[in-house]
Amino acid sequence: MVLPRHMAHIRFLMSKDYNKIASIEKAISEKYGEETIQNPKSDWTEEKEKDYLEQIKEMYEKSYRHEESVEKIDINGIKVSKKLLNREPLKKCPVCGMIPRKSMDDICLLKFDCCNKCYVQYVEDREERWLKGWRPDET
Numbered sequence: 001m002v003l004p005r006h007m008a009h010i011r012f013l014m015s016k017d018y019n020k021i022a023s024i025e026k027a028i029s030e031k032y033g034e035e036t037i038q039n040p041k042s043d044w045t046e047e048k049e050k051d052y053l054e055q056i057k058e059m060y061e062k063s064y065r066h067e068e069s070v071e072k073i074d075i076n077g078i079k080v081s082k083k084l085l086n087r088e089p090l091k092k093c094p095v096c097g098m099i100p101r102k103s104m105d106d107i108c109l110l111k112f113d114c115c116n117k118c119y120v121q122y123v124e125d126r127e128e129r130w131l132k133g134w135r136p137d138e139t
């Protein structure tokens with residue numbers, strides 16, 4: 001794949017859907033050429049990266065936009081509907097005010113109404129307390 005971190009991101013988005021991953025890999029290799037795939041650093045620019053990321057987003061949205069499936073994907077034990085992952089970015093984290101940047105932030109916002117950082121800090125292993133409405137004191 002073009003850049004390993006991007007591939008990890010795609011795999012994360014697609015969960016275990018390897019057919020879709022393969023078709024996206026194919027589409028990208030057609031667009032950027034095999035050489036880019038085999039030797040990503042040789043001819044890679046910020047512009048291409050931006051274009052590439054948009055491409056991924058577009059393909060991802062196309063893949064799931066019309067899907068009726070409510071199949072859940074499991075990320076670190078958090079089950080989230082695939083449909084939920086395919087939507088507009090969420091508002092800021094109501095706990096710390098951070099704008100979600102990573103997919104994990106989105107997932108935590110959907111599931112626990114806080115970003116991933118807050119999830120790790122306040123919710124993880126104490127989910128019951130959180131779900132009952134406990135929140136960290138404002139400081």
Ligand SMILES: [Zn+2]
Nearest residue numbers: 093096115118
């Ligand atoms: Zn937060």
